[in-house]
Each structure stands twice: as structure tokens, then as C-alpha cells.
Amino acid sequence: MATILNKYAWLAETIYEARRITFKEISRKWQENEDLSRGAELPLRTFHKWCDGIFDMFGFMIECDRKNGYTYYIANENEIRRGRNEALDL
Secondary structure, three states: OOOHHHHHHHHHHHHHHHOOEEHHHHHHHHHHOHHHHOOOOOOHHHHHHHHHHHHHHHOOOEEEEHHHOOEEEEOOHHHHHHHHHHHHHO
16 A cells, blocks of 8 residues: 555656656556556646645655646755755765
């Protein structure tokens, strides 16, 4: 059984790897990942709740670029990379 942490990690990684991705693409990828989704669709409301949860838990700011086809992206990606690089230097 997938935990909320697994779902948050999957969503954050999916957006991070894509750089920019529509909700439709996220939803399709979610449904294809049957280990997590069990074949169910990802409701838009749930997606937005998860984005808030990801910010609260990990500090990743997922935002929507409405001028560029309503694509989602991680707005503070540079801070994430900087934090990762600092952690690797320890």
C-alpha cells in the first residue's frame, strides 16, 4: 500500500524530471503507475492538496505557468539543487 509520502515523492520527482508538465500528462503518468494509483485517475483537487503537502514537507514550490499551456514546474528548483550540492559536500 502506497503511503502519502510515496505519492508526494512520486509527484515531485515526476514534475522535477519533466521540468514543465501539464496536469493531463501528470494524470496519465499517475494512472500508468499502477503500483501507486491502482489504475485510478488523479483528481485535480487531490493534485492541488498534494502540491501543498509537498511544500509543507519538502519545501518544493510547485507552480503553474498559465501563459505557457498551464504547465506545472518546481519554482525553487535552484534552491533544491543548491541544497543537494551542499549536502553532498559534507
